Amino acid sequence: MTTLVVKDLHKAFGGKPALRGVSFEGSSGQVLALLGPNGAGKTTTLRCIAGLLVPDSGEISLLTDGDGARPARGAVAFLPEEPDLYAGLTVEEHLRFIALAYRLRDWRPRAAALIDRFQLSGVTDTLPSDLSQGQRRKVAITMALLHGAHVVILDEPFNGLDPKAVRELRSVIRDLAASGVLVVLSTHRLEETEVLADRIAVTHQGRIVAEGTLGELRDAVRLAGDATLESVFLTLTEAPDEQGAAEQGADEQGAGE
Numbered sequence: 340m341t342t343l344v345v346k347d348l349h350k351a352f353g354g355k356p357a358l359r360g361v362s363f364e365g366s367s368g369q370v371l372a373l374l375g376p377n378g379a380g381k382t383t384t385l386r387c388i389a390g391l392l393v394p395d396s397g398e399i400s401l402l403t404d405g406d407g408a409r410p411a412r413g414a415v416a417f418l419p420e421e422p423d424l425y426a427g428l429t430v431e432e433h434l435r436f437i438a439l440a441y442r443l444r445d446w447r448p449r450a451a452a453l454i455d456r457f458q459l460s461g462v463t464d465t466l467p468s469d470l471s472q473g474q475r476r477k478v479a480i481t482m483a484l485l486h487g488a489h490v491v492i493l494d495e496p497f498n499g500l501d502p503k504a505v506r507e508l509r510s511v512i513r514d515l516a517a518s519g520v521l522v523v524l525s526t527h528r529l530e531e532t533e534v535l536a537d538r539i540a541v542t543h544q545g546r547i548v549a550e551g552t553l554g555e556l557r558d559a560v561r562l563a564g565d566a567t568l569e570s571v572f573l574t575l576t577e578a579p580d581e582q583g584a585a586e587q588g589a590d591e592q593g594a595g596e
């Protein structure tokens with residue numbers, strides 16, 4: 340069992356806060372969705388977890404049964420909205436590259452199983468430029484799984500995909516979680532979140548304003564048991580940001596002294 344613990348992340352760009360105390364946890368086998376409007380801090384949070392950005396403060400750790408806390412970097416695969424594949428390498432060559440880079444032994448049967456599972460067998464000799472966006476994402480996920488990432492991070496994975504590719508990707512994500520991987524994804528799409536996520540962290544103005552199952556979120560905002568995620572989300576993200584206003588007021592007061 341692997342648990343990702345994100346504690347009190349703060350990050351500012353040019354003095355402007357993007358993250359203002361982001362905390363959440365997720366465990367093996369879960370799909371955790373960071374759901375929030377544009378600019379809420381989702382990508383910044385994911386890039387910090389992946390080690391691509393250094394937070395100003397806060398902690399990120401991966402707790403694995405038996406060996407305590409260690410940095411999240413390494414066991415985590417990050418897939419940006421548009422995965423970076425190598426223009427000159429075919430799908431098969433991408434997998435060979437991962438096997439070499441991670442010094443994997445006996446990787447071919449595993450690669451063949453992954454290619455089969457993600458329906459890439461017809462495109463193993465194809466270059467990224469000739470793949471669809473959905474196929475490029477699947478190649479990136481296959482690379483992550485080949486090297487055995489415990490945590491797969493997907494930034495806005497459904498953006499730009501057609502309905503068929505969305506359906507396929509949903510099933511890939513479900514399969515990933517069923518195989519014991521923790522999937523952390525960012526999205527502003529309510530439908531996919533409602534269908535896929537075991538836990539939802541509603542992100543707003545650099546904070547997680549509520550976190551839990553849909554039922555727990557409904558309870559948190561005191562909405563009826565049949566309230567949609569949309570009404571829960573709007574209630575949470577339209578509420579005045581009292582803590583933010585208080586912090587701003589304190590800053591202004593400090594500046595005036």
Ligand code: ATP
Pocket residue numbers: 352353356357375376377378379380381382383384525527
């Ligand atoms: P979206 O859904 O639009 O992708 P998001 O929730 O992923 O939004 P972030 O991309 O994390 O939000 O951005 C949070 C805030 O930080 C925004 O105000 C954004 O402009 C700012 N920001 C993010 N990255 C940078 C950067 N490299 N330099 C300056 N500001 C940044």
